[in-house]
Amino acid sequence: MKKKIGVYVCECGPNIADKVDIDKIIETVVAANNSENVEIIGDRHKLLCSAAGKVFLEEEIKNKELTHMVVAACSPRDHNSTFINVCKKTELNPYLYKMVNIREHCAWIIPDKDKATNKAIEYIQGGVARVQYQTELIEKKLDTNPDVLVIGGGIAGIEAAISLAGKKRKVTLIERSAVLGGKSVFLKELLPSQAGKEYINKRIKDLTDNENIQVFLNTEIEKIIGFLGNFEIILSDVTNKDKKTEIKTGATIVATGFGLSDVTEFSNINYDTKDEVYTSLEIEKMLSEKGKLKLSSGVPPKKVGLIHCVGRDEKKYCSQICCNYMMKIANYFKKQSAKIEVKEFYKDLCLPHKDDQKLFNLTKKNGVDLVRIKEVSLNGTKIKYSRIDGTIEENEFDMVVVAPPIIPSDSTKNLSEILDIPLDEFGFFQEAHLSTNPVGTSTDGIFIIGNAQGPRGISNSILMAHAASGQIRTQLIPGEQIVPEVKVSEVLEAFCMGCKNCIDVCCYGAIYFDEIKGISVVNEAICRGCGNCVASCPSGSIRLKHFTNEQIYQEVIEALK
Amino acid sequence: MDQQKNVLVIGAGIAGMKACLLLAKTGKQVYLVEKLPIIGGKTIKNEESFPNLECSTCMVAPVQQEILQHPNIKTLTLSEVEKIEGDIGNFTIIINKKARYVSDTDCIGCDMCFDPCPVSISNEWEENLMNKKAIYVPCSGSLPNVPTIDTEHCYHFNGKQECNACVEACMFEAINFDDKDEKVEIQVGAVIIATGSDIYDVSLLPQFGYGKHPGIYTSMEFERLFASNGPTSGELTIRNSEKTPKSIAIIHCVGRKEQDYCSGICCMYSAKHAHFIKHKLPDTKIYNFYRDICVPGKTYQKFVEKINDIETQMIYHNSMDELNILHNENEITIEYITGKSKKETLTVDMVILASALNPGKDFSDISKMAKIDLDKNGFFITNQEKVGSVESTKPGIFIAGCAEGPKDVQTSVIQAEAAVSGVMSCLDS
Known part of the structure; x- marks a missing residue:
């Protein structure tokens, strides 16, 4: 023609x-x-x-x-x-x-x-x-499944599940431990609001009462394949690995929370289990279990020292929430008795939210001694520190509280392999774009929220839960189809040698290996058309639709004539 | 179209634009109201954004383009909301859409009208570091790339009706002096307030000498000075001269005490400024006067340490009240109290004042017309009975970005997406 x-x-x-x-x-x-x-x-x-x-x-x-x-x-x-x-x-x-x-x-x-x-x-x-x-x-349309899997039953996961669940969208929430709520259940007060434990318990109840949410405790994800709108997932019981459940969803939210670093791994922090030294979370637990902050002898402390920023220099990041919660803890002591002498040792105050300053002002008003230091070390309950003017002092306390750095949850590495989502240099999940898409990941349809993405407080974690919900609700509308990218790669079967280079360079996990045919296959629904695979293919057997070598050569040759 | 499913977004910065795009995907009609003639917000004033030092325009321009081309988004620039009445699911909004005098369908953005214009006035968008014509776009790369006329200064509107220079230069008959302000009435089911924030007026603090010496800059002025599409095309020269500074002091936390909060982003953008300076003027000495370094989260500390520790001298000082900037014709001298409580001085060629963010001038009007509350500082307040909420104190109205308080792009985007989830909840249930 x-x-x-x-x-x-x-x-x-x-x-x-x-x-x-x-x-x-x-x-x-x-x-x-x-x-x-x-x-x-x-x-x-x-x-x-x-x-x-x-x-x-x-x-x-x-x-x-x-x-x-x-x-x-x-x-x-x-x-x-x-x-x-x-x-x-x-x-x-x-x-x-x-x-x-x-x-x-x-x-x-x-x-x-x-x-x-x-x-x-x-x-x-x-x-x-x-x-x-x-x-x-030709643009193809794909049916989608609007349902969502939430991995992690901490407060971020709970809020995401409640926000998304509805008549037309079912949510499955899995939690590897036997209880819901994550670390937030230990907290007496949630910053920056005055809300407390009741709030968390109410949200756990809202979750379990919701008929559109199915909760699996003691459960982990074992395998996931698919793409936005169509994931097939296998869940397994932690206590009985053979007990498996298969589910299908359209999106997955990772809300696996955080871990806390062992503070004794840092050279400036030295104490024994018998010493009256507690991490911030141990203090919260003590308060929620015993209702009062006491020494192991049962008497309340008279002189308490709080050390901020433990391990910050080593970890190379600021955990963002320690300044706030250490002031909260200082105020716990002051509320218990105004006579308790409380000293806080900090290097920089990190109070990035407009409401944080209120807490700082209150803490000072309550008579807490906030001491800016250059260096600090702990031996038993003895704190040695250098002030900003260089003077060195040493004080003995009868109780010491340390703020450990927030680190990735111990399940993170394994989960990153199962989900094929990369980790950042600190070991947290890597977001699609730190500024413009912090809850997205390299795979459309998989989202990261709360401390799984990086250290942050409860309020910000819940915001991220809603952000992921906002993305899912606008990307996966019940009953509507999606149109995947058409400018995608395709493998020319006859030429593929099965070297798997393309699988290594694909950023989106869009290429899999067909063991029977011995060739690579592109999943067109996942491919974004970046062309990495084309450049890596030694036999020229992958081409990117609309950007084929032939098209580019012809254009260049003619332009250069 | 069910009007109750329409959404109004006030403010076309990064938060407002992100919210619009997500909502438009669902087929909802979205109205984006922006008071400036262009969209993009404060992000586009920055040549590069922290912490990845990527080109802000490259980050934002595709979003701006998508907004302007999206069939479900109606962008109203030069527009302000005048009335918000009704309740969740059923708001009536009246918008004052000011005359642009240039047709956005006929104008192709060729810039031919600028040169012939005989008027030259200060360009506020460029922090008054350069002039613009009475027919102008705020900066090159503006989107929409359609000029507007400043009728306060245009000769034609000020007694010299014979001046038609721009009309004559326009090949597309896009300029219309008879254009009129318009009242636009719309019905929406939900509202997102994403107005961004203002920047603290540092001239309120005479101790820093702002406005009294050409070498004293605000951080936003410095952003424009560095920008390749800015007043000096990116040359770091001191105001009204060709002199390049040999030493620059960055003063952190300006206005923090007065506002009684930390803005949370100044340590980051100040480190970025230090990096800019080192990049363009490798021999220039940089001093950071700081009290606390606030670099929350997983990547910020590394960014700041990499720059500040290597490229600048960090000077801790004891008291913001006792830091004074003295100046005469030739010199700027910073007088401060060291960590050891000693009074010292340092002489530099340029000072950058890292100013706090503060509530916009129009926040109080908006809060009254929308019947929602502000906090004691004047930012919009979110529902305090919920943790991590973006709902305002009135159902159906949501707050995102710096309208709620100072924050970085990351958290602004998170709030915008969370607001979208809130809007979906109230319109689709």
């Missing part, structure tokens, strides 16, 4: 018309390409992106029965989608259209009109060559 290629040059008012010779361009391109098999229909228009311009193109496609179209105008950033939408209104598949930028690349930057014209011709020639090698791509 004879190809009928429409080549339309936009004048962009004077922007292109005054700087290049459009008539010469059209004449040259027509003459260079017209042949037995190809007919070029060349024309110019005052402003193709205008309403009149779009109608003009639509009519041209219909009336001239174009098989391909090239638009030479501005940057594709400005109007590629405009012209794709024009194609979509007609019979012309948008992947048989190509935009060439002769405004920013030619008209605006080359003062000499002849030179600019020649460069524009070369660009358009490249476009005309390429478009002939482009193929129709």
